[in-house]
Amino acid sequence: MRKKVFICSPFRGDMEGNARRAAAYSRMACEEGHLPIAPHLLFPQFLNEGIEEERRLGIAMGMELLALCDEVWVFEEATEGMAAEIAYATEQGKEIIFKETEGM
Numbered sequence: 085m086r087k088k089v090f091i092c093s094p095f096r097g098d099m100e101g102n103a104r105r106a107a108a109y110s111r112m113a114c115e116e117g118h119l120p121i122a123p124h125l126l127f128p129q130f131l132n133e134g135i136e137e138e139r140r141l142g143i144a145m146g147m148e149l150l151a152l153c154d155e156v157w158v159f160e161e162a163t164e165g166m167a168a169e170i171a172y173a174t175e176q177g178k179e180i181i182f183k184e185t186e187g188m
Contacts, residue, residue: 086118086119087118087119087155088119088121088152088153088154088155089113089119089120089121089153089154089156089157090121090122090149090150090153090155090156090157090178091106091110091113091120091121091122091124091157091159092156092157092158092159092162092166092169092170092173093105093106093109093122093124093158093160094160094161094163095124095128095163095165096163099128102124103124103128105159105160105185106122106124106125106159107122107125109122109157109159109183110122110125113157121149121150121153123142123145123146123149124142124146127142127145128142143165143168146169147169147172150169150172150176151172151176154178154179155178155179155180155181156169156170156173156179156180156181157181157183158170158181158182159183159185160185
């Protein structure tokens with residue numbers, strides 16, 4: 085069974101560029117033999133980030149997925165949303181790994 089890795093990276097702001105980078109981070113995890121979990125690539129397909137209630141729903145569902153993961157990989161400088169994910173992962177006793185993004 086593959087290790088489930090939660091991809092923690094920015095989304096808000098440059099959503100298109102951030103989604104591209106999250107996809108690259110997910111591919112990296114996949115190439116290393118892991119199962120990447122990147123809710124910020126999935127949920128915006130059907131939830132509107134601009135509607136606060138839908139954004140909160142997406143964050144809550146992402147936390148549920150995080151609880152199922154073995155590790156959390158953090159990419160780039162933590163945003164407010166990422167900080168919440170890191171705090172939750174810490175509470176859950178998850179291993180948190182800060183990844184380098186140089187050259188990516």
